[in-house]
Amino acid sequence: MTYRGAVILGVGASLPGRVVTNDDLAARLDTSDEWIRSRTGIGSRRWVEPGTSTSDLAVDAGARALRSAGTSTADAVIVATTTPDRSCPAIAPDVAARLGMIGVPAHDVAAVCTGFLYGLANAVGLIASGAARTVLLIAAETFSTILDPDDRGTAVIFGDGAGAVVVGEGEGAIGPCVLGSDGTGADLIQVPAGERYFRMSGKEVFRAAVDRMSDVALDALARAGLGPDDVDHLAPHQANRRICDAVARRLGLAESKVLADLDAVGNTAAASIPVLLADAAATGRIEAGDRVLAVAFGGGLTWGATTLVWPDVTADFGVLGEG
Incomplete structure (x- = not known):
């Protein structure tokens, strides 16, 4: 094979x-x-x-x-x-x-x-x-x-x-995908059985998100043979701005390297990283050849990271029912 x-x-x-x-x-x-x-x-x-x-x-x-x-x-x-x-x-x-x-x-x-x-x-x-x-x-x-x-x-x-x-x-553009989980924290982010609404323990999630995202990002960089200095853009899950900034500081990345669209779209959960990448590509914030570090944390608890060499593509970003 x-x-x-x-x-x-x-x-x-x-x-x-x-x-x-x-x-x-x-x-x-x-x-x-x-x-x-x-x-x-x-x-x-x-x-x-x-x-x-x-x-x-x-x-x-x-x-x-x-x-x-x-x-x-x-x-x-x-x-x-x-x-x-x-x-x-x-x-x-x-x-x-x-x-x-x-x-x-x-x-x-x-x-x-x-x-x-x-x-x-x-x-x-x-x-x-x-x-x-x-x-x-x-x-x-x-x-x-x-x-x-x-x-x-x-x-x-x-x-x-x-x-x-x-x-x-294709060769070389998507680096190793590093994933992890910890089911002992399942109650921190959940929709309880038989209930309708989502629940989250904010303070505990904040601490776990910063720790896990920082660690897995460094792991993904190491497995790709890279270091923080090789990163052009950090594309973090858009949990909230304080989490994104804290992860960037842990990694030693300048604020200017942190991609964000939180102000306009909030936290779109699983969709946050691809929405962010599409928006950044459509507005010229990332260009072909740029090296992107993507990292996320979510319920489960789950976390993951990977590196991307951004391709020469035209992003199609729009509003449902328009275009």
Whole structure:
């Protein structure tokens, strides 16, 4: 068996049209724009309208990534999500069918905010083994549908959105994907059995996120034969700005190297890294040949990191129903 390397061939992202500002939330919660910004770095977020599903966002982001890659199909489809349309079955087969790919293997990945990196490891593995030549990886979330509207600790943080990449054969662009988990912390980020709303223990999560993201980022760099000085851009999961900044300091990276879109979209969970990359590519903040360090932490507990040499692609970034 010949093992193959993997590269990103296309990237896309889709956001809901509805913008929810901090002032909108402050009108019904005991909070303010200043309080939210100072603790999270978030100014607004996008939430879906009633009737819009996670799969709707996934299909749009997937179509955009395929268009970016100059193709209309892939050999496999992976969807990373915490908010599937239903608990059973997985949404990936439905998303694949809506994109015209009936018959291809399709499955979901559930690793909460680390979902994109877990899915990327899956995609790279399929290509490395020869099971697929191209994989469409989508991360999509409608976290607004599982937020307690009266919980100030979570309602102000999360947004909805989807990001996608087409991964294909190629040498050297996607580095080793380093993943980890610790189930003893499962209660820190959860939707309790039989309940509707998402719960998070903020202080404990903050400490664990900074520690785990810093450690796994250094591990991914070492396995790729790199050091922090080789990094052009840090693409951290957009948990909140204080976590992102703390990780950058631990790694010795200048603030100017930290990519962020928190101010406009909030924490989009599994979708945050691909949405961030699509946005940064579309706005020229990252360019072909730049070396990117992507790192995430999420429920499970889970964490992961990898390095990317950014490809020469045109990102397709837009609003659901537009373009």
